[in-house]
């Protein structure tokens with residue numbers, strides 16, 4: 001395959017990868033949906049720049065790990081179409097990385113939103 005190293009082609013391939021992930025991975029679509037909801041709520045509660053930074057970093061981490069997980073799944077399926085304990089280990093640990101980030105994202109979400117939601121509910 002001919003390889004090109006221009007900036008525009010690198011971006012295009014990266015966006016093709018994101019598109020592939022969105023098309024094939026339901027979990028990635030769920031993460032993106034939750035990220036949009038969280039960003040909307042952050043705008044509603046007028047998050048400070050620091051809270052925005054924490055929220056956006058958390059969103060980026062979960063989505064990036066989901067994309068890496070998809071990449072690992074593809075490589076494993078290519079390299080080991082038959083069952084193999086190392087193929088299982090690769091897929092399961094990659095999935096574990098996504099799970100760890102998702103669990104901590106929920107905890108961070110609670111920390112960030114608890115006070116403003118409580119204030120909003122009690123002010124009504």
Ligand SMILES: Nc1ncnc2c1ncn2[C@@H]1O[C@H](COP(=O)(O)OP(=O)(O)OP(=O)(O)O)[C@@H](O)[C@H]1O
Nearest residue numbers: 025073076080081082083084085087088091092095
């Ligand atoms: N080649 C393999 N050898 C051994 N175990 C495997 C192999 N492929 C998959 N598995 C096991 O089956 C599980 C499910 O794999 P499967 O390929 O169905 O889904 P996935 O690609 O890991 O995830 P997703 O459903 O998000 O695409 C893996 O987590 C792993 O435990």
